Amino acid sequence: MDQAETLRTLAETGVAFTGFTGVVAILGDRSSRPWVTAEITTIRGLFHASAEAALLPFLPLPLERFLTSGELTWRVSAAFFTVYHVVTIHASLRGGLDHLLAARWVALIGAASGFLSITATSLLALGLSSDYAPDVYAAVVFQLLVVSALQFGGLLLRRSGGA
Secondary structure (H helix, E strand, O other): OOOHHHHHHHHHHHHHHHHHHHHHHHHOOOOOOOOOHHHHHHHHHHHHHHHHHHHHHHOHHHHHHHOOOHHHHHHHHHHHHHHHHHHHHHHHHOOOHHHHHHOHHHHHHHHHHHHHHHHHHHHHHOOOOHHHHHHHHHHHHHHHHHHHHHHHHHHHHHHHOOO
């Protein structure tokens, strides 16, 4: 699998963002002012996106050992990715619509990213873009990292009083 190194690098970056999320959540200066709804929503989205980017790149690696074809490996990986992404979006929405309305730009980025990710991985799972499967899969993981970085930057700006 020639995409293995790319997927590992993306996963390592996802692990770093997940770690930063923990640092911000636990060591953030909570005593100076309480977390507002928009910040809680942002940190929840940051955690979900970075955790997906940390975990899902590893999925095709063991599957390729058990499945008979590369195309089937990518289709099954994409199907798991789609289901996992839908579950994490549901978990993000668990706080209700008021959380999303409090952080409009986060909701917009998350909704657009979620729609693109689910569409791309669904097409892969159906085998409609099997020629580009490794590249599309890696691009979706990279997209999650970009969303994580934007959310992390926005959270830092908001906590520092810049937004």
